[in-house]
Amino acid sequence: MQPIAYENASAEVRAVFDDIKRTRKVEDVNNFWKYLAHDPRMLKHVWESLKDMMGPGALDPLTKELIYVAVSITNGCDYCMASHTAGARQKWASEEMIREVYAVTGLANMTNRLANAYKVPVDEAFK
Amino acid sequence: MQPIAYENASAEVRAVFDDIKRTRKVEDVNNFWKYLAHDPRMLKHVWESLKDMMGPGALDPLTKELIYVAVSITNGCDYCMASHTAGARQKWASEEMIREVYAVTGLANMTNRLANAYKVPVDEAFK
Amino acid sequence: MQPIAYENASAEVRAVFDDIKRTRKVEDVNNFWKYLAHDPRMLKHVWESLKDMMGPGALDPLTKELIYVAVSITNGCDYCMASHTAGARQKWASEEMIREVYAVTGLANMTNRLANAYKVPVDEAFK
Amino acid sequence: MQPIAYENASAEVRAVFDDIKRTRKVEDVNNFWKYLAHDPRMLKHVWESLKDMMGPGALDPLTKELIYVAVSITNGCDYCMASHTAGARQKWASEEMIREVYAVTGLANMTNRLANAYKVPVDEAFK
Amino acid sequence: MQPIAYENASAEVRAVFDDIKRTRKVEDVNNFWKYLAHDPRMLKHVWESLKDMMGPGALDPLTKELIYVAVSITNGCDYCMASHTAGARQKWASEEMIREVYAVTGLANMTNRLANAYKVPVDEAFK
């Protein structure tokens, strides 16, 4: 499958691309959106969900981006690690912060398996 | 396997338990540590890694705890979700913050698979 | 490891290759089989299982191929996504159908994590 | 966290619940929605995505439900396996069909790992 | 779904159950087989694959059982962790050996994510 550039996109897709560019103040959308444009309905749903949930809220946008990086590492998604690490840097994450995300993600994946292996029952205090 | 309580623990295990209690200012250690105590060397390595990496650093301890929750959800580890959600609340996470972690984790797992499916190549700008 | 071509294969491996070619009406087997040929017993078990289960049954072969694509996306297996998407197209899947598989797979990975995160108990009606 | 019943739900949440009940012709919504109601924005996004994508399209709703089951098995999500297997039965899936989904899901998870292990390169024909 | 006991099984299923009992020298088969009996073809394929591959070979049966435990922990499969840990004990695994499997599995899951996160390129010496 080839990416769909703005010039070749339908009006429906262009409307989403325009909203992404306006919201993120960028000149062009990332490859992710150009591929997802093959499915205009999902393009719209995914963008609307991300636009609504990834902005400022109870958590600041940088924290959300770091969580995104941690999940992408855990799932081994190369594109997602690259794009969200870039996103975190744009939101002024320092290299130290990014490395701490890596460290915590590694540790969590280890202790997740140790908890599985030992079949640790949930403490009363956590219920 | 049964949890190893302080009373029945070896000196080696007790030393780690004491350090956990002192560091976290708690009266007893969680089940995770009481089970991991069956392997005193791993108990020590895991505790020393967590003690060193989960405290204040480039990221604050709450952000790290939230990343831990996100990874644990992605891996479907019940114990880890419960213990780290409790940990986040102890570090004053609001319910809104926890729900945003859930939302971002859900979204990341969706877009991770869409990026895989469409084989999206990494944008030049992200390299 | 190098792929094992028909010319260099043992009689045992050739018998499986011949059966794959006959069953699938193809001139040569895919790389998957040429690598798995390093383990002739697994080659035979995997082929016999797939031959028996992936053909017509309660589900038509195209539906099974689409399920295969969905699992391969979830696991992030590049080879498997490529080969089974090709397989689906050979069984006359339209591009719209393939994109709907991608969409459903993305959504399922999201709601799987939300169900984990909220610890949703199974409804009585589903038991 | 407790489920949010219709009686206690905000107007925003009720509007989504009403739409689910109307669309699916059910008297009450499943637990999944009652828990997700803690996050009204995600409730709306997830429901709107599912309503739009899980209905008839290039794939029939039953095929989509079966794909959902396969992904949920792969991820080990108990709630999702239960609810989508129930959903498949409601859409007239036979027990034979459901068992074939299980079989294909098992096989796909096996061959995904064998393809990883042997580092099988993608065949030219699949590109 | 209910387990299928020997008394209620078809001749086809009984033949597999008999072979399992004879091969493993047990009086009854585990729940896994009684459930898989709902799909007699998969029952046969899975049993024949396991019978052939899990016995003595280049690796001894205990090593294979321990690998099985490690994969099951990584996937968070409760039944599989329980049944293969029991299998390992029957093959005379000591508690120390089982705990080392747990430790290695935890460590591997950590370093897998760190390698992902840092995008470590494969060393020339490993190719």
Next chain:
Amino acid sequence: MQPIAYENASAEVRAVFDDIKRTRKVEDVNNFWKYLAHDPRMLKHVWESLKDMMGPGALDPLTKELIYVAVSITNGCDYCMASHTAGARQKWASEEMIREVYAVTGLANMTNRLANAYKVPVDEAFK
């Protein structure tokens, strides 16, 4: 991120590199360590854990390396599959042994999902 070579490493990192080289009797450390060197604390924790746990114990070092390979295949970590397969060969694993690891890993991933799908309850004998 670029790998950190010995010449450019801090004293803290060099001390770990020296210990790796001494312990493993190698002239240079693998890429994994050169990347992880960006986070000297994690470098130290990961190395100390591996040094302590991967050596001879209740399990021999080769068995541990094979378990590492199996987990890395399951997680789809390319670097880890390559480095630990190389590690296994260095510890005198035969090609037959490595292929049996692949086979068992594939089978375990299949039966893990079948156990999930059929919701097999744990046998009394395994508790």
